Amino acid sequence: MPDRFDKAYYDRYYRDPGTRATTPAAVKRQAAFISAYLRHLEVPVQQVLDVGCGTGSLLRALGRSFPRARIRGVEYSDYLCRTYGWEQGSVVDLDKSRTADLVVCNDVLGYLDDRDCAKALDNLAAVSSGALYLGVLTREDLGLCDPKRTDGSQIARPLRWYRRRLEGNFLAVGGGLYLRKPVSVTVWHLERA
Secondary structure, three states, rough: OOOOOOOOHHHHHHHHOOOOOOOOOHHHHHHHHHHHHHHHOOOOOOEEEOOOOOOEEEEEEEEHHHHOEEEEEOOOOOHHHHHHOOOOOOOOHHOOOOOEEEHHHHHHHHHHHHHHHHHHHHHHHHHHEEEEEEEEEEEEHOOOOOHHHHHOOOOOEEEHHHHHOOOOEEEEEEEEEEEEOOOOOOOOHHOOO
């Protein structure tokens, strides 16, 4: 059976301007938002871990935003590991001994069944020492996304499924950002999601 996350997959969802899920400009804005908000909250970032880093656009942009931080990309796809030199791995069997101040997991969890997804969320909590940026398609998002630019094989769970599993370890602060509990910085209640 061919690797599902092969060159053709990344050509379609990352490289082809007619079908890619996001644009390079949107990724730069995403990194700018994440870094600006963490600076605003005074969350120090010395290590960035992107689990499921794909082609590495967001990871590299965050590296430019945090030039003194060590960045690390973990990727499941054999193709991407060979092409970009990422560390081979999965959010399901993540090495929990290596933590990071900022952990990114964007568009990964929708490819996991419920059991593996719950384990992945536990692993993300274990490696997040400061903040988590989490992007995942929920059932409520299905009417918002462009089906031509969205992989329809993802599992779109209800938003409350994720929120229930995140709230024990994280404080949602909006925009896909979560702070690891116990939170050591002041977050006003209206800033919380």
